[in-house]
Amino acid sequence: MHLLRKCKCRYTIDLSKEICEKCGERFRSAYPPKFSPHDKYAGYRRKMKELAKQRGLL
Numbered sequence: 001m002h003l004l005r006k007c008k009c010r011y012t013i014d015l016s017k018e019i020c021e022k023c024g025e026r027f028r029s030a031y032p033p034k035f036s037p038h039d040k041y042a043g044y045r046r047k048m049k050e051l052a053k054q055r056g057l058l
């Protein structure tokens with residue numbers, strides 16, 4: 001669970017607040033979006049296909 005959120009001035013785990021009273025910013029998830037495993041494997045497959053082509057396997 002991503003409970004930690006942040007605004008411009010601080011981090012919070014208080015879910016009762018949507019907006020920071022200090023800076024007026026909305027709290028957002030403090031975690032950066034991660035690459036999905038699907039995209040990772042798609043890139044990997046593309047690379048393998050390229051290699052195979054270069055070696056005359058396709």
Ligand SMILES: [Zn+2]
Nearest residue numbers: 007009020023
């Ligand atoms: Zn703030």
